Amino acid sequence: MLIQIxxxxxxxxxxxxxIFKFRKKVLRAGxxxxxxxxxxxxxxxxxxxxxxxxxAGVLGVGRGADLVxxxxxxxxxxxxxxxxxxxxxxxxxxxxxxxxxxxEEQKESRE
Amino acid sequence: xxxxxxxxxxxxxxxxxxxxxxxxGYVSEVVVVDDGSxxxxxxxxxxxxxxxxxxxxxxxxxxxxxxxxxxxxxRGADIIVTFDADGQHCPEEIAELTGPVEGGRAEAxxxxxxxxxxxxxxxxxLLKAALVFTRVTSGLKVTDTHNGLRAFSREAAKKIRxxxxxxAHASEILNEISRLKLRYEEVPTTLRYTEYSRKKGQGIGSFxxxxxxxxxxxxxx
Numbered sequence: 551m552l553i554q555i556x557x558x559x560x561x562x563x564x565x566x567x568x569i570f571k572f573r574k575k576v577l578r579a580g581x582x583x584x585x586x587x588x589x590x591x592x593x594x595x596x597x598x599x600x601x602x603x604x605x606a607g608v609l610g611v612g613r614g615a616d617l618v619x620x621x622x623x624x625x626x627x628x629x630x631x632x633x634x635x636x637x638x639x640x641x642x643x644x645x646x647x648x649x650x651x652x653x654e655e656q657k658e659s660r661e
Numbered sequence: 662x663x664x665x666x667x668x669x670x671x672x673x674x675x676x677x678x679x680x681x682x683x684x685x686g687y688v689s690e691v692v693v694v695d696d697g698s699x700x701x702x703x704x705x706x707x708x709x710x711x712x713x714x715x716x717x718x719x720x721x722x723x724x725x726x727x728x729x730x731x732x733x734x735x736r737g738a739d740i741i742v743t744f745d746a747d748g749q750h751c752p753e754e755i756a757e758l759t760g761p762v763e764g765g766r767a768e769a770x771x772x773x774x775x776x777x778x779x780x781x782x783x784x785x786x787l788l789k790a791a792l793v794f795t796r797v798t799s800g801l802k803v804t805d806t807h808n809g810l811r812a813f814s815r816e817a818a819k820k821i822r823x824x825x826x827x828x829a830h831a832s833e834i835l836n837e838i839s840r841l842k843l844r845y846e847e848v849p850t851t852l853r854y855t856e857y858s859r860k861k862g863q864g865i866g867s868f869x870x871x872x873x874x875x876x877x878x879x880x881x882x
Contacts (some may be wrong), residue, residue: 635877635880639881645720652714
């Protein structure tokens, strides 16, 4: 199927970029391994879709495709949650900086 | 006793001059926090002789309040009075709030509009809902959960942590009073609802926004 070709092509491209970044030392070892594993799994699932069906059977889910959907949704929820927390932390940090500036400037303006 | 009024302000050039003028004589010092206003708020405040701290970008009323409190404490305030910049509060009532704090009877005095004034119906419903929510989350039985007129002792002001930048800070202050087990008192105060202040008031959208902000706040801790 066309989608299999697309996914494998994209996964290969992503892996190449990963190797590149790792060599340039921009990527840490742990992250490198994680993402390599992710893309490899994606490629395997694309080439042999039946693997998801096997897993689905083990977990008690209808079809492989359904399992992929469930896992993806859970992963997305988690990612969004992490982003929210991150943003909230950034907002608080910004306020700390703005506050510090406000108080310093006020002190300086005293003749 | 040095009584400092902390007035957070965002684009309040229409009312800030009058408000600052009216505060004269009722407090020892006024700290205005110009929360990134695009208008003449800061300039007017300076002209009126207030101590002005300016946020280079708008951070929200809660953030501005905390900045003002920090500034006031740094300048040696013994009692801190939070006061709105839009003319809704009456300076004459400040003494009724500082009284219990000065006397040592309370560490925090909270103004309550329901004990005195007439409240527009729509606002009343929302505030009652907020009341129930506050009782459940903080355990405090207050009659007005979002009233900007309060008085704190120096020690109480130092201990209270305000991390909510937006309107949720009011709920956070109540939670802090509960957490720190501060002695507090509610004092009947007047809330002048004017055309101007009603335009700027918080509506139903704010209610949910505040809930969401409090939820996020709990996540970050």
